[in-house]
Amino acid sequence: MFFLKSFFLFVLFLPIGFIAVVYFARVPAVFHRAMERFVTLLPFLGAALVVRRLSVRMLDPFLLTGFATAVVFGLVFQLPVLIVTLMTIVMGWMGVRFSEHRS
Amino acid sequence: MSIDHKAVSTIGNLDLLRIFWRALVIQASWSFDRMQSLGFAYALRPVLEKLYPDRAEFESRLTAHMEYFNTQPYLASFILGAVARLEQERAAGRASSEDISRLKAALMAPLGALGDSFFWGSLMPLSSVIAVAFLITGAWWAPLVFLGFYNSWHLAIRAGVLFRGYQSSGDAMDLMVRYRFTKMARLFKAVTLSVLGGILALVASQRPEYRQAAAIPLLGEAGIGLAITVAMASLLWRGGSPIKLMLGLALLCLALAYAGVA
Numbered sequence: 001m002f003f004l005k006s007f008f009l010f011v012l013f014l015p016i017g018f019i020a021v022v023y024f025a026r027v028p029a030v031f032h033r034a035m036e037r038f039v040t041l042l043p044f045l046g047a048a049l050v051v052r053r054l055s056v057r058m059l060d061p062f063l064l065t066g067f068a069t070a071v072v073f074g075l076v077f078q079l080p081v082l083i084v085t086l087m088t089i090v091m092g093w094m095g096v097r098f099s100e101h102r103s
Numbered sequence: 104m105s106i107d108h109k110a111v112s113t114i115g116n117l118d119l120l121r122i123f124w125r126a127l128v129i130q131a132s133w134s135f136d137r138m139q140s141l142g143f144a145y146a147l148r149p150v151l152e153k154l155y156p157d158r159a160e161f162e163s164r165l166t167a168h169m170e171y172f173n174t175q176p177y178l179a180s181f182i183l184g185a186v187a188r189l190e191q192e193r194a195a196g197r198a199s200s201e202d203i204s205r206l207k208a209a210l211m212a213p214l215g216a217l218g219d220s221f222f223w224g225s226l227m228p229l230s231s232v233i234a235v236a237f238l239i240t241g242a243w244w245a246p247l248v249f250l251g252f253y254n255s256w257h258l259a260i261r262a263g264v265l266f267r268g269y270q271s272s273g274d275a276m277d278l279m280v281r282y283r284f285t286k287m288a289r290l291f292k293a294v295t296l297s298v299l300g301g302i303l304a305l306v307a308s309q310r311p312e313y314r315q316a317a318a319i320p321l322l323g324e325a326g327i328g329l330a331i332t333v334a335m336a337s338l339l340w341r342g343g344s345p346i347k348l349m350l351g352l353a354l355l356c357l358a359l360a361y362a363g364v365a
Binding site for chain 2: 030033037038042045047049052053055058064065066068069081084085087088095096
């Protein structure tokens, strides 16, 4: 019964999805632009969920450290992303060592 | 318990490697009533076959391992190693079936909590953000970074704890001292957040679709990304549900598009 329920939902939702795609193609261009922007912003919600899950603070010091590191070395000094990512990893690690040393 | 075997086989490295290989599919036959029991029995089977040449006894031990079992699938290897050791002891008459059941029951829940927190709560997010950091540059190999980073840790720990479990006979303290999962989890979480902060700063410079307007400098764009993330995180902190936030974001985008702002 458990699997049958999933099967019927699948059978029901698959054609609904195909019909929705056809109707979605017909909506005005402004709607498509809005959805394009929505999809662009969605990863920020993902990032917020990661912050919410991993941190006990809203403005997490490690998040801000990584951000500042990438701004300085990635945007100001224009270093490659690979180097900047490695630097953010090192900064995070040093931050943990520093906080452990302080406590 | 006194079971007299004339010559009790000992478990070697090759036998443990066989358990390691079979334990990779421990969840392949997961069931609602006994969870990972079938996978556990399947992983242990070669060792049981070696320890119990008598077919009836082998079948009885294999059936005994069909009892309820559920833990974090990677750290299950530690219990498998410990149980393999105890089965060897049992075959030699130095341990009982109850000892084995008790050990499994005692280790299942703590290792489940520890493993979930380490693997799902810290190693998985860290592997993901490192891969995303490369993905924003358009690197096709970014998913391979995820697979390589995650699996190198996962397989190394899985193999390591299996051998540790066998050598220490399931001494959980020995596992905690050697692996320091809690400390590693804290480190991984901090590094994840740091790399995530870096991604938020770099995304506008790497992906043209994230540029709000050509007039805004990249530093400002980076600040907007961080501000959006912090604003959403603050809504989540205040009890907002991710689904409602997603729908709200869609409605906001629609409103802005129809108002001609975006």
